[in-house]
Amino acid sequence: MAQLLMNDGYRMVETPERASVLIVNTCGFIGPAKQESLDVLRELAESKREDQVLIAAGCLTQRYGAEVAQQVPGVDGVLGTRRWMDIVQVVRELRKGPHPEPLYHLPEAPTVGADEGGAVRAAITGASAYLKVADGCRRPCAFCAIPLIKGTAVSRPLETIIEEAKLLRDDGIRELILIAQDTTDYGHDLGMKDGLAVLLENLTTQVPDLDWIRVMYAYPGYVTDRLIDVMASQEQVLPYLDMPLQHAHPKTLYRMKRPSNMDWVHNTLAKMRAKIPNLAMRTTFIVGYPGETEEEFQALVDFVEGTRFDRVGAFQFSFEPGTTSEPLGDPVPAEVKQERYERFMELQQNISLQVNQGYVGKTLDVLVEGFDNGISIGRSYRDAPEIDGLVLIEGRVKIGEIIPARITGAMAYDLTAVVDKGLIQI
Numbered sequence: 001m002a003q004l005l006m007n008d009g010y011r012m013v014e015t016p017e018r019a020s021v022l023i024v025n026t027c028g029f030i031g032p033a034k035q036e037s038l039d040v041l042r043e044l045a046e047s048k049r050e051d052q053v054l055i056a057a058g059c060l061t062q063r064y065g066a067e068v069a070q071q072v073p074g075v076d077g078v079l080g081t082r083r084w085m086d087i088v089q090v091v092r093e094l095r096k097g098p099h100p101e102p103l104y105h106l107p108e109a110p111t112v113g114a115d116e117g118g119a120v121r122a123a124i125t126g127a128s129a130y131l132k133v134a135d136g137c138r139r140p141c142a143f144c145a146i147p148l149i150k151g152t153a154v155s156r157p158l159e160t161i162i163e164e165a166k167l168l169r170d171d172g173i174r175e176l177i178l179i180a181q182d183t184t185d186y187g188h189d190l191g192m193k194d195g196l197a198v199l200l201e202n203l204t205t206q207v208p209d210l211d212w213i214r215v216m217y218a219y220p221g222y223v224t225d226r227l228i229d230v231m232a233s234q235e236q237v238l239p240y241l242d243m244p245l246q247h248a249h250p251k252t253l254y255r256m257k258r259p260s261n262m263d264w265v266h267n268t269l270a271k272m273r274a275k276i277p278n279l280a281m282r283t284t285f286i287v288g289y290p291g292e293t294e295e296e297f298q299a300l301v302d303f304v305e306g307t308r309f310d311r312v313g314a315f316q317f318s319f320e321p322g323t324t325s326e327p328l329g330d331p332v333p334a335e336v337k338q339e340r341y342e343r344f345m346e347l348q349q350n351i352s353l354q355v356n357q358g359y360v361g362k363t364l365d366v367l368v369e370g371f372d373n374g375i376s377i378g379r380s381y382r383d384a385p386e387i388d389g390l391v392l393i394e395g396r397v398k399i400g401e402i403i404p405a406r407i408t409g410a411m412a413y414d415l416t417a418v419v420d421k422g423l424i425q426i
Contacts, residue, residue, distance in 0.1 A: 001025075001057065001087040003119040008088045016044060021053050021091055026068070028059035028149055030318035038071060045074030053094045055079055057087070059149045062106070063322070069102040078102055081150050082109040085117050111151035112136050120164045121156065126369045127400040128175040128385055129168045133161055133199065137181035138188075139219060141246075142257040142325035143286065143317065146181050153182065155190050158199060165207045174367055174402060175212040176203075177384065183215055184222035197226040204234045211402055212236065212367070214384060218243040221259040223268055232275040238381040239276045244284040248303035249296040252289055257324060262303075269307065280382035282311035287344055288337030289317045290328035297340050301347060310355055311388050312348045316341050349412045356389075356410035363420045366405045368397045378405075380415070389413040 001023060002012060013019050022044050026037035037060050048054055055077040056068050062080030069075045077094050079087060083105065090105045112135040121132035136150040165176055178199075180186060187195020196215070203213060213236050220243060231237050245265065247253050253260035273279050285300060304312065316337040319330040366378040376397040383389050392414060393405050405417035 001084055001119075004085065004088050004117050005091065007118070008091075010091075016047070019052065020095075021055065022048060023055045023057055023087070026056060026058035026060035028061075028063050029145060030315070030320070032318070034060055038068070041068070041072040041075060045072050048074065053077065053091065055087075055090065055094070057081075057084065062149050063145065065104055065106050069104075075102050078104045078106065080106045082112050083107055085113050085115055085119070088117075109151070111154045114154060114156075120167060122164060122168055124168070124171075124173065125385055127173060127367060128177060128369075129173045130177045130179050131161065131164060131168065132156065132180065133178050133183060133186050134180035138185065139182060140257045140324070142255065142328075143289070143320060143323055145320045145323055148322055150181070153180070153185050153189060155185075155187050155192075155195065157190075158187070158202060161199065162202055162206050165203055165210060169207055169210050172400065173210070174400065175214060176210055177214045177216060179216050182217060182219045182222075184218045184224075184227070194224055194226045197224065197230045200227075200230045200234065200237055204230075204236050208236070210236055212238050212381065214238045214240055214381075216242045216384065219259075220245055220268075221261070221264060223272070225271075228272055228275055231272075238280075239278045240280045240282070240381055240384070241272070242282040242284075242384065246284065246286050247289065247292075247296075247300055248285075249292075249299040252292055252296045252300075255291055255325075255328065256286075256289060278381075280310040282313070282384065282388065283309050284313040284315070285344070286315055286317050287340045288332040290325060290331055292317075292332055292340075301344065304344070304348060304351070308351050308355060309348075310382055311352070311384075313387065314341055314344050314348070352389075353410065353412045356412070356415055359407045359415060360410055361407065363404050363406045364391065364415075364417070365402050366391045366393065366417065367402050368393070368399050370399060371396055378403075380405075389415065391415045391417050393417045393419060395419065 016022055024041050027033035041056055044054055053076045056075050057079040059081055061068050061078045065078040069078055077090050079090055094103055123130045134153050134155040136153045137146045138152040184196050186199055192198055218241055246256055246258050250260040364380040366380050368376050368378040370377040376393040378391050380391050391405060397403055404420040406420040407415050407417050409416035
């Protein structure tokens with residue numbers, strides 16, 4: 001949206017006070033995120049001037065547009081996820097003059113629009129960029145509102161993704177992070193088989209000077225042998241995979257409408273670890289899902305203890321009206337959810353610490369992203385931005401560089417290191 005507005009003559013400013021147009025890109029996925037979106041909208045609505053326009057956009061407004069406007073007096077416009085590319089015409093209409101009622105731009109659209117107006121679907125943070133390869137989801141997960149918000153999956157053309165990857169590389173991007181609601185479903189709607197593997201093959205062939213390519217949000221059951229082979233054979237593709245499993249007990253997974261074949265999970269993880277020796281695995285789990293017994297939770301604990309993932313995220317179940325899990329209600333008491341969450345995270349912290357300690361004395365390539373108090377801050381291939389750990393390197397190293405660092409210490413999430421000067425090419 002920012003790109004389209006800038007192409008129309010707008011420029012970005014750093015503070016709300018300096019803006020003519022205020023846009024809040026809301027989240028409608030779980031309760032706390034919804035509340036945060038509403039809080040930010042209220043704060044801006046209460047302080048905005050008469051000559052400022054406030055637009056609520058994104059997932060929350062796609063599902064609850066009228067409700068958002070009612071809860072936040074002062075919102076001038078409402079725009080959903082499926083027609084985000086209409087932002088310029090919405091702003092133009094709002095700036096014609098005062099509107100006694102909010103302008104709702106929520107036209108009927110079955111999926112997220114593919115007419116992107118030439119915008120590069122990337123979010124850049126330092127030397128890394130998240131590149132959107134598809135939008136929407138066709139999976140039936142009972143707890144998830146994404147299909148209600150965005151519709152079924154729409155893959156972006158392979159040629160467009162390749163072109164955008166080249167543009168990002170030319171802008172100095174060192175790490176490309178491929179994202180979608182389900183990256184392993186990429187290309188299904190385009191008639192492609194093994195679409196993610198095909199995309200990675202094309203990226204590594206056509207943009208060979210991209211340093212790192214990272215894959216996020218793989219769906220269990222769709223990590224194919226071809227994808228594993230590409231990850232194992234292509235040096236650019238990091239030996240890192242984020243595959244949210246959500247649970248480990250077949251009965252819980254069945255109620256979640258998730259793949260419940262745990263033999264597949266065990267076999268695939270074993271296959272990946274055999275073919276990709278340095279593989280870093282991240283996953284996500286939900287605790288306190290409706291009907292989760294102590295026995296089912298213990299199965300999850302036992303699975304995590306035995307599998308020893310590098311990175312694990314956990315969330316307490318958040319009740320979502322309109323999803324297929326709605327009839328199940330939210331029967332697990334809040335205090336039980338909290339206790340299970342704390343027990344689970346304590347276990348994973350100990351595992352993460354032990355796994356990290358195994359890297360002490362080894363050398364890892366690190367993408368440097370900052371410097372503070374004599375310490376350079378970066379990430380290894382094991383660390384996706386914002387959600388995983390950091391590598392803290394003694395001394396100042398040029399930001400944006402990928403340098404070899406010898407690991408000197410380990411914490412539950414982060415590593416300490418020194419520059420391995422013997423491996424730096426001059």
